[in-house]
Amino acid sequence: MKILVTGSNGFVGKNLIAELKNQQEHEIYAFDRDTPKEFLVDYCKKAEFVFHLAGVNRPENTEEFMEGNFGFTSELLDLLKLSKNTCPIMLSSSVQAELNNPYGESKRAGEELLRSYAKETGASVYIYRFANLYGKWSRPNYNTVVATFCYKIARGEEVNVIDPSVSIDFCYIDDVVHELLRCLKGKPTLKNGFGFVPEIDPLTIGELKELIVSFKESRKTLALPKLDRRIEKNLYSTYLSFLSEDQFSYPLKMNVDNRGSFTEFLRTPDRGQVSVNISKPGITKGNHWHHTKNEKFMVVSGTGVIRFRRIDSEEIIEYFVSGEKLEVVDIPVGYTHNIENLGESDMVTIMWVNEPFDPEKPDTYYVEV
Structure with a gap:
């Protein structure tokens, strides 16, 4: 057309x-x-x-x-x-x-x-x-309070809220565009004689500020937003669109020793955490087991072996792994396990665990494989 x-x-x-x-x-x-x-x-x-x-x-x-x-x-x-x-x-x-x-x-x-x-x-x-539209390419101090908050908070500027209890109905730009495409096809969503976008999310000004501040702090906490909550998912995407072009990257804390390094990448309250483990040649890491905590390992560079032994058995099970053939190895509960670098260069392993580490309840017990 x-x-x-x-x-x-x-x-x-x-x-x-x-x-x-x-x-x-x-x-x-x-x-x-x-x-x-x-x-x-x-x-x-x-x-x-x-x-x-x-x-x-x-x-x-x-x-x-x-x-x-x-x-x-x-x-x-x-x-x-x-x-x-x-x-x-x-x-x-x-x-x-x-x-x-x-x-x-x-x-x-x-x-x-x-x-x-x-x-x-x-x-x-x-x-x-x-209603109150928000999303990428909106203008701070013009289109929407979301744009203003995202712009200022991303740059460390103060955001003043007079009444945090005021509730606003928000509508995401992608949902608007999808509705306009339905209208283009002659199939608009109508209510009381007006076209409208069905996907509306109410949120108080206080909650809005709190969420956007948490997005900024997530670079330190490594916490992901709740992506199963529509407005939180869409607000996070919007916030990222307001980062200045020299803010796209951020450092992680690398725990480094003579064996290599271990760096936490992401964490969630209900989906666990993701880390990057680097092992130097000949190094073995692990030798522990868990009651409930479970993990997934994927070697993405180098070659090595993951060994298991059920704590009430003498039998050792070995899985040889390599960055040349990506595969996930599950780490079941009740098995002590370790991972050894068999190559001549650093071995890089992506590790997922089903719960963020809690020093008060580590559920980690040292036992040699």
């Missing part, structure tokens, strides 16, 4: 166009405030669908609300009528259209204008009253 996207350089516009390009089956007419107006005339002649995302939400003067959210909509619809183009139109509005403030009034005026246009021309129109 030939698709016109107004507000193409805005938060929603950038994300929508990126996904439309991924599909590689549409011709996209991107229009923003810096695009010459004569382009819009041509786009309105050719478009087979219009995503009208352009708007103003933080102008210097309140008069700009009506000019940007009503005036430009009127100009767009006039150009479509002039071209006798009755293609479907999706309008980006806001839940604030229900409020009597300059922004809400301008959004409501744009909605009414579009409804009148539909009655006059017979064109299909879809009005979406979006």
Whole structure:
């Protein structure tokens, strides 16, 4: 399809166009405030669908609300009528259209204008009253409190919260884009006459700040967010998008001795922890067993052997391992075990254990294999 996207350089516009390009089956007419107006005339002649995302939400003067959210909509619809183009139109509005403030009034005026246009021309129109959107490419101090918090906390700046108990309904940009693609196919999600995105997550301002601070601290704690919780997963992705380009990497604490090193990489409260073990040639590590703690070893470089002995048996079991053939070796409970580097270079092993190490309850008992 030939698709016109107004507000193409805005938060929603950038994300929508990126996904439309991924599909590689549409011709996209991107229009923003810096695009010459004569382009819009041509786009309105050719478009087979219009995503009208352009708007103003933080102008210097309140008069700009009506000019940007009503005036430009009127100009767009006039150009479509002039071209006798009755293609479907999706309008980006806001839940604030229900409020009597300059922004809400301008959004409501744009909605009414579009409804009148539909009655006059017979064109299909879809009005979406979006909640508080967040995600990559949003602007701090402009689009959303999420963007502002992520930007400032990532840079160590102070974030002040007046009332942490205030709850906000948040909506993730990927869910918005997926809904707009459904609308493009003529299958919008409707409620009370408006298009809406079903995936909404309520969160208090206090919880929002706490989560984003925990993302920053995770480089020290090595704790992953709860990825089975939708808003936490999406907020973490959003936070990472606000890292400055010199912040992408961070050091880990390497526990180094004459045998090699052991470095914890990630930890979770319910999925255990992941570490990297480096053994020098001829070195044997381990010789312990566990009651409940279980592990998985995978040698990714070098060659070695993992030995097991059930603690009530004399029989030794050997598994030879190599980075040339990646395989996972389970470490069952009740077996004392060790790992020896049989090669002439360092052996690197990825180790997963089902619970983070607790020095108060180590569940680790030294016994030679």
